[in-house]
Amino acid sequence: MNGPGHTKQQSTIWQDEATRLAYAELANVFYAREIPGLSAEPDPARLQRRLNSLPYYVERAATHIVLGEVPLELDSHNGCWLAKQGKCPQWQAEQTQAYYANQATVGLVVPVLVVDGGITSLYLDTLDQSRDGLWHCNQFGWFDNSGKAHGDDEYAQLPATRYLLKPSKALMTAACCGHRWQYHKMLPPRTLGLREMLLASSINWPNVRKKQQRK
Structure with a gap:
């Protein structure tokens, strides 16, 4: 330290x-x-x-x-990132499958889509394990290569509808800014906790599909 x-x-x-x-x-x-x-x-x-x-x-x-070097506007007074909000993202199984089956690596910061009570939100998480065609995220548990949650009793407390998405700058930006939608209508952003604010600074912004190389 x-x-x-x-x-x-x-x-x-x-x-x-x-x-x-x-x-x-x-x-x-x-x-x-x-x-x-x-x-x-x-x-x-x-x-x-x-x-x-x-x-x-x-x-x-x-x-x-x-x-x-986060390429987003920082509101230091409120401790949040700011960017224009786009359309509600969708899970695309085939694109996600192609990426996670062949290119993803442990340690990568990834976007997770969560639908809970009709509200769709994007979260930042990290890949910390991979086995038997499954990926484990530090907060949101196991997913298969297509991004579909692979639930078990250990993660029963997590939202049932959650998807691991293929990283893109638009998705990572939306997750960093806490963007939310309700039936495709924009909602006020959620507030990110300390963990996600740290993860935002760990994204490899020039290529969000590759891990950041520590200097």
């Missing part, structure tokens, strides 16, 4: 007023956003771990966002 790279990033942050202000605004927003959720944690031991790690993840997210 306090290695040479970290020190270099911190000194870069404080070199100009605009960047310093954006960093401070993001950190404040992230704390305000995460603390109410922590107050509902029933397990004291888990609450302690989450509280201990919160400053690290807030600092990391704010730093990565301020110093990153």
